[in-house]
Amino acid sequence: MDLFSRSWTALRTAVAQLPDEDFAKPSGCAGWLVRDLVCHLVIDAQDILITLVTPAEAEPTRDAVTYWDIAATPPTGDEPLDALTVRLAAAYEGPGLLKFHLDDVGSAAGRAAGLTDPGLRVGTRGEVLTAGDYLRAYVLEWTLHHLDLVAHHPDAAGPPAEGLARSREMLERIVGAAFPASFSDRAALLIGTGRRATTDEEKAELGELAAKLPLYLG
Structure with missing residues (x-):
């Protein structure tokens, strides 16, 4: 729970500190500008509020790792919610209003x-989780999107080191194998989720794991 808070606070702080002109630049999410990504974070925050006041009586069907669905192909931006996110982001009068909404x-x-x-x-x-597992799953979400936010902004603060480490651990559990020890947590997450291509040397280090990557989480 504490790591969720630290990861979420760091991400929102990074958004607040971005210059307004950077909102029209690309993010690390293919096809999305920074403003689209920030609008997605607003929607995520709304989903958290809704989920935490939606109690369930049934036994949990997912945990922090199995919460994630794995897609065979990368997102195209054509899914209805993805397309709606872009339209919503464009409807904001400016970055200031989008920053305010995310902060609120x-x-x-x-x-x-x-x-x-x-x-x-x-x-x-349509699934049941404990609130703890649900929020732990979001540590991975926040960390990946923090990397997306600063992908083309090298001067911006990145995600907390403990969030990177935990997210790597979760991704390794999802894929069922460990990344090479020589990979930094950031590299493992970017390569593992298709946000960065592997070099020939990295692919050789991955060995059989290379065939299982990337994972497109949804």
Whole structure:
């Protein structure tokens, strides 16, 4: 729960500190500008608020690792929600309003997470998880999107080191194998999720694992 808070706070702080002109630049999400990514974070915050007040009686069907669905192909931006995100982002009058909305809804989502019993069962996407597992899954979400946010902005602060390490651990559990020890946490996450291509040397180090990558998480 604490790592969720630190990762989410770091991501929202990085958004707040970005110059307005950077919102029209590409993000690390293929086909999305920074403003589209930030709008997606607003939607994520809304989803967290909704999920944490949607209790479930059934036994959990997913945990922080199995929460993720794996797609065979990269996202194209044609999915209805992806396309809606881009239209919503364009509807904001400027980055200032988008920053304000993320801070407003995002702060509320952070407070709600801090007040929630980790053992509470919640329902989302037709599945049941404990609130703790649901929020742990979002550590990976926040870390990947923090990397997306700063992909073309080398001077911007990146995600916390502990968030990178935990996210790498989760990705390794999802894929069922460990990345080479020579890979940094950042490299493992970028390569593992198709955000960066491997070099010939990296591919050789990956060995059989290279055939399982990248993973497109949804």
